[in-house]
Amino acid sequence: MTFAVVVFPGSNCDHDAYHAVKHVLGQQAQFVWHKERSLGSADVVILPGGFSHGDYLRTGAIARFSPVMDAVKEFAAAGRPVLGICNGFQILLECGLLPGAMLRNRDLKFHCEFVHVRVDKTNTPFTSLCTQGQVLKMPIAHGEGNYYAPPDTIASLEESGRVVFRYTTPDGDRLDSANPNGSLNAIAGICSEARNVVGLMPHPERACEAAVGSDDGLVLFQSVVHTLARQGSLQAVGR
């Protein structure tokens, strides 16, 4: 299975995603430069963290114009799995693949620390191996991760079960003190209507080995491998 890691100018977690997929998970990984117009033979697309184009205008605002994004949108429209992590999530918001926007963290400071997020939905390709309510310890590292959307959008996200991850205590309780940035409804990650596009602020690729403090994030990558393998065998059966 091949993961495409898109590299924008200013991406800085591209190598981390590559390492997690290739050396920890043991799958194929390839970098795709943002000026490319094709994703090659990718089965999964990762938009990694970083500061694309310096994030000088608005986080992710320039990256959505990169040539590769047309291919990413087509890939997503075909129902294939796309994961946006941190800046990658912000790019997904800017390009309209996911709804909402990011405000500056409520204390106006950059936060880098381990947090806990609860998996509220397991019916996405990136959470299929999680258990409902499972709490994952993963780091955040962002200055603008305060998820915001108009009330009707929030309501529709909740009703359609598209809030995939929420900031909670290690026990899975939704306390305000466990919300590091002020996100509405403690939202840490959401998915698209078709559920194949997932964006989250925490960094699962930074939590794939116990040596770096947690391996809870690995399950997201294992999940998509599992999901695609199952789809593959179903297709084989169907044929």
Added chain:
Amino acid sequence: MSMIDRAVLDRHGLKPDEYERIVALMGRAPNLTELGLFSVMWSEHCSYKSSRVHLKTLPTEGPRVLQGPGENAGAVDIGDGLAAVFKIESHNHPSFIEPYQGAATGVGGIIRDIFTMGARPIALLDALRFGPLDVARNRRILQGVVSGIGGYGNSIGIPTVGGEVMFDASYNGNPLVNVFCLGVAKRDGLVKGKAGGVGNPIYYVGAKTGRDGIHGATMASAEFDDKSAEKRPAVQVGDPFMEKLLLEACLEVMATDACVGVQDMGAAGLTCATSETGSRGGVGVEIDVARVPQRETGMTPYEIMLSESQERMLLIVKRGREQDVERIFEKWDLHAVEIGRVTDDGWLRIRENGQLVAEVPNRALTDEAPMYTRPIAEPAGRDVLHQIPRALLPVTPKPSDVFARLLESPTIASKRWIYHQYDHMVRTNTIAPAGDTAGVVRIKGTTRALAMSVDGNGRFAALDPRQGARLALAEAARNVACAGAIPIGATNCLNFGNPERPEIMWQFAEAVAGLGDACRALEIPITGGNVSLYNETDGSAILPTPVIGVVGVIDDAANVLTRAFPGAGFDVILFGDNPGELGGSEYLKIVHGLLRGAPPALDLAGERALQALLVSLASNRLIASAHDCAEGGIAVTIAESCFEPHGIGVDIDLPAATSDGGVDRLAATLFGESASRVVVSARPADTAAVLGAAREAGVPARRIGQTGGAVIRIAVDGKIEIACPLEEAEMLWTTSLEKWLASRAA
């Protein structure tokens, strides 16, 4: 001196005798552009004219040293065909004038030094010094500096994995921002800042040149007064995105063999980059400033040559390979411009649209810069300073109260408020928790890890600069050894006052002598560094502050040790004696408001044995945690070992110190800051082996208690002196800084 009179020289920070030297070297009077070149290259900041004579005495060689001082950064062999490339540099003056940009460009500058060598930067550390936090301006400076460091490092994607912060009134008008960066390169892939190959083209790449930072190097070589705010245009503005592009593009170019040499444009900008690469390569350099990309119109050759605009690089490319280089920069949307070529006569020639505007021998700007043996005078009254005036001491408070006050002292308290604003995990190599004794990063593709620490106690150096520097090197190396790493190289950042004052120059000379002494004894070579002088405002100097960065290597990253006790039921063992020294301690400062006494003694042979013992016990997995005793003494060290992430109480019984430290025996026992001491934990089954290994190594060692419960309980000679609920102690320690920084008081 016709056009160039005394006033012009003053503005350029040049002395009349220096001007005479310039005339002699050139064989004629310089024009204004040429005078500008000399002024920046002969500034203290670039020429090290006051310090060189002393720095030459430092040991810089060793079996692992691949590159010593004189290049953009030093390099040591770490095995697996790899080199660690590292250096520390100050950005003190700009950070006082404009804290955010001053600190940000300090980070940018040191990162460029590392990737200029062909190394990928993988870790940053910062040594910061501020005035007390009850002064609103100091809080603003700290907040600005921390945001600036984060703003640059987070964006470019290099983790800030450690550092240290101390507070003292002497840093009121002169904060210190010393930034350390470490990178990893292939051992045989190191790139030098050297021009070569007559006729080879010289390329300029990166940000455009503007009028920012003109005479920045000269500013960093003068004291501040109340007009310093007017120097704000001399501070540059950083663009981490541009530097990220430069970093990736330059590493890609350097991975080909199309490049002869690379040099970043830092202090003294294009002037330094051209003359240094030329002089290192023994060749000449000719450029046309009209070809230099400019951000502003109407810039003169003088301005272009002296600009310190950030994020610019100079590359000497092999003739015939221009297109290979241009193609890579094109990919990163960077424009590489050929601005000149290498010549054979050793001169720096500057043209504007073909017309010659300046010509100076490269060596005159670099190797021929003045070198001063400045007068030195030991200040009077040192013997009085070394006495602690018992009559002035009020009644010593109870140890439990002192313990609480020390935990919330900003110098000792957790720096969480700071490091949570730094991305310390990007690149997924950080294997020691943030805020630990040393920063530790693993090297992917190998089993190894590197540990690094920056340390320097200005109070010890103020009481005795020689001893202060010895203690700084010993502490940095000890911190690295506490992680289980063998210290293999060091870099220094020497922050002092005005070297033209003999007592300041004495401090400097003494500190360098002490540093050399300790480096030789511990066999840790100095591979480079930086000197920051003139750290004075309105005639009052900072505490002399030698900051030392030490790098160590651990062969098996799985054996890395951290500070925290791993759980309940472990034995706590103290390595080292407890002689009871309180001179220069945080205790004396916080409780009695005094900076007095002699700094702690240091037996370098004993220190070396201790560090070797730690490395061997870590690799044999006989100890489970290790934490160095520093500010606040044994009591604070034990408390810090109890805190996050595990949160374990302890029961400790210490024998009383052998002396009362000139103050009080209990205080000396608990809060004395003697050197060469480490608190470790071990499984009870391993305790005998640990104590045996210590005995064999000649390191004093004693089991002092065990972990467990939820209370920090410390007895002296069987009598409980401190009994503080863990949660309460940890709350004091973790929240102190954020409480201070939330304060709105003037």
